[in-house]
Amino acid sequence: MTLGSASSGFGLNFDTADYPAGLGAIYNPFSWWNVRILILSDIHANLQALEASLEAAPVYDFVVNLGDVVGYGANPNEVVKISRGLGSTFVRGNHDKAASGISDARDFNPVAAAAIRWTGETLSAENLAWLRELPKGPARVEGEAEIQLVHGSPRDEDEYVMYEQEAHAILDAVKVTATFFGHTHVQGAFASNEGPARFIPPVYKDARNIGTFEFELQPGKKYLINPGSIGQPRDGDWRAAFLVFDSSSKVATFYRVPYDVKSAQGNILAAKLPERLAARLAEGR
Ligand SMILES: [Fe+2]
Numbered sequence: 598m599t600l601g602s603a604s605s606g607f608g609l610n611f612d613t614a615d616y617p618a619g620l621g622a623i624y625n626p627f628s629w630w631n632v633r634i635l636i637l638s639d640i641h642a643n644l645q646a647l648e649a650s651l652e653a654a655p656v657y658d659f660v661v662n663l664g665d666v667v668g669y670g671a672n673p674n675e676v677v678k679i680s681r682g683l684g685s686t687f688v689r690g691n692h693d694k695a696a697s698g699i700s701d702a703r704d705f706n707p708v709a710a711a712a713i714r715w716t717g718e719t720l721s722a723e724n725l726a727w728l729r730e731l732p733k734g735p736a737r738v739e740g741e742a743e744i745q746l747v748h749g750s751p752r753d754e755d756e757y758v759m760y761e762q763e764a765h766a767i768l769d770a771v772k773v774t775a776t777f778f779g780h781t782h783v784q785g786a787f788a789s790n791e792g793p794a795r796f797i798p799p800v801y802k803d804a805r806n807i808g809t810f811e812f813e814l815q816p817g818k819k820y821l822i823n824p825g826s827i828g829q830p831r832d833g834d835w836r837a838a839f840l841v842f843d844s845s846s847k848v849a850t851f852y853r854v855p856y857d858v859k860s861a862q863g864n865i866l867a868a869k870l871p872e873r874l875a876a877r878l879a880e881g882r
Pocket of ligand 1: 639641665690692780781782
């Protein structure tokens with residue numbers, strides 16, 4: 598298996614983990630045509646879900662990561678290593694902050710706090726130092742003036758944007774077309790509207806196989822777009838979630854990818870992390 602690979606769909610495979618971050622575009626023979634951004638969020642140390650997602654991802658030019666690389670899952674060092682190899686554009690998540698000691702886990706429920714303690718003890722000194730340096734959002738991407746990246750929301754990195762009312766207030770204030778956010782682990786998009794913002798959930802043909810849902814941004818509207826969570830989805834779909842945004846055609850393609858949940862659960866139980874963290878993966882809750 599090739600991790601961190603950008604496959605062209607024409608039989609070419611480039612192992613971007615072998616190259617410095619940001620060079621992926623050079624190895625994409627179609628990079629002059631469209632710019633495709635692979636957007637990952639809330640991996641939460643779930644190695645199996647991350648590997649399956651990268652295998653299923655289409656050709657892309659570069660990767661951005663919306664935070665919560667660690668927390669909950671049992672493979673934080675492996676997931677940090679792969680994530681670092683994929684690119685250098687990150688915003689930090691609340692679990693990244695808590696695991697690396699930037700914030701305490703006071704606001705976390707007991708299960709999440711137990712996982713944060715274990716994660717902090719398990720991460721290598723180098724990976725802890727790397728997590729500590731992750732930037733606070735919003736982050737911008739060079740050459741992509743119409744997008745910004747946040748973990749929670751542009752006004753508060755720890756805010757959960759769950760409802761149309763708060764999405765409306767945020768969309769009213771933002772200047773860019775597309776704000777990509779994570780944190781809620783719910784895949785979908787809020788679109789600006791005359792009245793309250795409208796939530797558009799992706800619709801998939803079935804709940805077992807790899808699924809895609811294309812969503813085209815309309816001129817004159819603004820969007821809050823959540824790729825969903827790779828490592829701990831909470832929208833009722835257990836499959837790993839991410840998206841690819843084509844900034845030329847303005848199409849966001851949402852993905853759901855089945856992965857070896859049993860193996861991820863086995864790692865959680867073997868690490869003596871709370872059993873609930875294993876059980877919920879199968880439920881997508
Ligand atoms: Fe998260």
